[in-house]
Amino acid sequence: MGTVGEAGAAPPSYTLFESGQVRPLALSPDKKTLFAVNTPDGQLEVYDVTWWGLSHRTSIPVGVEPVAVAARSNTEVWVVNHVSDSVSVVYVGTAAPNRVTRTLLVGDEPRDIVFAGPSKSRAFITTAHRGQNIGFDPQLTTPSVGRADVWVFDANNLGAAMGGTPKTVITLFADTPRALATSADGSKVYAAAHFSGNRTTTIDSVLVAGDTPEPKENYAGVPAPNNPLIVKYDGQHWVDERGDQWDDDVKFSLPDKDVFVIDANAATPAQISGSAGFYTVVGAILYNMIVNPVNGKVYVANTSARNEVRFSGPGVFTESNVNGHFAENNISILHPQSQTVTTHHLNPHLDYDAPFQPLPNEDAELSLALPQGMAISADGNTLYVAALGSDKIGVYDTQALEDDAFWPDPSEQLQVGGGGPTAVLLDESRDRLYVMTRFDNAVSIISTSDGDEVQHLPMHNPEPASVTEGRRFLYDATYTSGRGDSACATCHVYGDVDHLAWDLGNPDGDVTIAPGPFKTIFLPDFPIDFHPMKGPMTTQSLRGMANHGAMHWRGDKTSPNFPPNAQPNQGSFDEVMGFKQFNKTFVEVMGRTQEIPAADMQKFTDFALQLTYPPNPVRNLDNSLTAFQAAGRELYMNKPATLGMTCNFCHVLDPAGNAQYGVERPGFFGSDGSYVGTEFVQTMKVPHLRSAYTKIGKFGLPRDPSINPQEDDSFLGDQIRGFGYTHEGSMDSVFGFLSQIGFVEDPVFNPGGLESDTPTERRQVEAFVLAFDSNMAPIVGQQVTLTATNATAVGPRITLLKTRASAGECDLVAHGNYLGEMRGYLWNGTAFLQDEHGKPTLTDAQLRARATLLLQELTYTCVPPGSGRRVGIDRDLDGTLNGDEFGGCG
Secondary structure: OOOOOOOOOOOOOOOEOOOOOOEOEEEOOOOOEEEEEEOOOOEEEEEEEOOOOEEEEEEEEOOOOEEEEEEOOOOEEEEEEOOOOEEEEEEOOOOOOOEEEEEEEOOEOOOOEEEEOHHHOEEEEEEEOOOOOOOOOOOOOOOOOOOEEEEEEEOOOOOOOOOOOOOEEEEEOOOOEEEEEEOOOOOEEEEEEOEOOOOEEEEOHHHHOOOOOOOOEOOOOOEOOOOOEEEEEOOOOEEOOOOOEOHHHOOOEOOOEEEEEEEOOOOOOEEOOHHHHEEEOOOOEEEEEEEOOOOOOEEEEEEEEOOOOOOOOOOOOOOOOOOOOOEEEEEEEEEOOOOEEEEEEOOOOOOOOOOOOOOOOHHHHHOOOOEEEEEEOOOOOEEEEEEOOOOEEEEEEHHHHHOOOOOOOHHHEEEOOOOOEEEEEEEHHHOEEEEEEOOOOEEEEEEOOOOOEEEEEEOOOOOOHHHHOOOHHHHOHHHHOOOOOOOHHHHOHHHOOOOOEEOOOOOOOOOEOOOOOEOOOOOOOOOOOEOOOOOOEEOOOOOOOOOOOOEOOOOOEOOOOOOOOOOOOOHHHOHHHHHHHHHHHHHHOOOOOOOOOHHHHHHHHHHHOOEOOOOOOOOOOOOOOOHHHHHHHHHHHHOEEEOOEEHHHHOOEEOOOEHHHOEOOOOEEOOOOOEEOOOOOOOEEOOOOOOHHHHOOOOOOOOOOOOOOOOOOOOOOEOOOOOOEOOOOOEOOHHHHHOOOOOOOOOOOOOOOOOOOOHHHHHHHHHHHHOOOOOOOOOOOOEEEEOOOOHHHHHHHHHHHHHHHHOOOOEEEEEEEEOOEEEEEEEOOOOEEEOOOOOOOEOHHHHHHHOOOOOOOEEEEEEOOOOHHHHHOOOOOOOOOHHHOHHHOO
16 A cells, blocks of 8 residues: 555555454354454354364355354344444355345444344344434434443344334443343343443643642653643542542533443333443443353453553652553453442552563563453353453453452463454353454464364455554553553554543653644744643544644654654654654553564554544535534634634645645645644644544533623533543533633634624534544445345435445445355446456446345445455455456455
């Protein structure tokens, strides 16, 4: 692929979304077939299970970034497609061709699936509370609304609607959901928030007014800026690390509901009412769950966060420090009888007060990091945990785990070749574990009797070497952290965020120069230099960094090579050099005694700069704006909002590139990499706006209505998250930011113009920002299945996919059985190419006609631009089309 930002570079054949696998493996009920999602390749891999191992049977195209699979029967499996916002219902028997028979359309970014309820005939699927396919108002600007949904389908009656008709959609009072688990009898479903939080929030710097705990200056005596402050709810009060109370400055509450209990047998499944319907304070990031089949207890793999503790670095000038201990890896146990939670640290051997030791060291080799999928024995006595960050499967006696009586033992840690295990399945009849290894996209078999790996089967992988070689440095805690228990992915979850703020200032650091270039200087007549004690800042995504210049909120991770105004990819716009400045984080935050080697940091950089934002789920699928959003765009682009400048003056939106640099570039999405001389107390880089819709859920902020009557100072009650907008996360909404800030005599921003501004205009700009352009058009990933009976319902969606592909927003592919074989097709703008040389192109009508016959369903999918040929007709891009390959499977 071309260099990031290279002029005229063709779209890559593979787009790196880095979706987190949730349930990537499943066994058929008769244990004769293993199903594995091939996440990067968009396929379901089917294996025959034999006495000697696994034998690959077939590959079945599903959606973009499949992350979970569940077997309903020996011949029917359901696959959750994360980027496609869909679920593929797949036939895998011998009586007919293996194929997708139906595609269900659900909410945004579905993650997990289980079958439960009467005869386990109901499918439960977790999604975010948003998306173009939901058919209801997500209430993006309404306080106290849950943003976690569980879609429930009757598997025996999917409905005639285009994307199926859910039996119900259950909304839970939490942020984005992830894992599901069922009781042994299927009567209960447990659903967990993914980004659960930990009852922390930020107090704005104006309210803090310098009243932060000591120290208030760095080692050289330079006073720190007037920083915000992270506080935590202790059960009674919001307190800082001194124990001082800040109750009057927090206008909301965080119940921290983490795991929910659903009555799966009810006529209409719903969360169980009252306190029996949820568990609180389970962890900060919840990964997977499993139920003990004997005692009914629920095991939750998770990490906790110590973000209420300030500072990184060597800890010389102050003892307060998170270096080498910013998070812990846990299994939390939910006790249904007592409705209580107990949390058990997976690394009790670590002495966090001990000096760091060079790697490799004994402690790091013994640690387990980033616990993911789990398996449990039929007698409930043994728990297996996949440790993504440690290349191991941890083996636990459940009673010892519950009693906190276990101690890590190398003999109870099974090494996994290939690296990055995300899931483990137990096949007790054969004394085997089946393990998914994400680093090399493979399935391993491990013997439970001696721990040996007896088979390792790589799946077809379209990822370039720059991805496969660099991924490890995001997750590998054994190599990248001093104690082997943390990695970049601990906070940058699957390359994204943890939805928390951290104060990682370094009192032992020096003041450095803000490089620019500067858009404007707001308050002083000079830019403020970077003080090492920068205060709380929310975790930023590693997605979308290409073409956006210096990194981090302040842009203080930048190339040391000036001039700063050089473009493209020079000076402070050298993203490669900018990302490499994060190498010091391995020492200052993760407890390594030295930075990782330059060659490894280069691999990490090459990987990270390919991470891509997914499509915006708020924007219409045809890439249009509603009238309200369009009015907001007009204000954003053309009306002076502050000091005569438009919103777009700083937050540049230019998806096609920027002509001022004389080259075509990947586009700007709210930032062109420039700085603002000061954001009241510090110089800041202008942030992009692609992820604004993900920050919804914190409402309630101390304001002064006597100064600005548009502001509401009332206590808004329970909310789902403690961090919102701006660099420290103290702002509760885009509307609140535009009403900024209420601590000054007049609002700073007037998007309706300096002479007139109304709440409606601010709401319009907010609506546009929540529907902001992203690297991928909204249509990317979307799909639908055409059958012999649903042409009327599905036809308009196929036309929409075709139209958006012809507009260059995606590549349109189709897959389906034809005359007993799987066939692929690629839309070239006028007709569909077939996956066999010498075959004529098919018109749209001709291809649709093939689905009129039974067993010849066609699934149409909009895939990222550049990937259509690979996904549709030439899987390995070797020039020989799939239909001409042996077996017709590419």
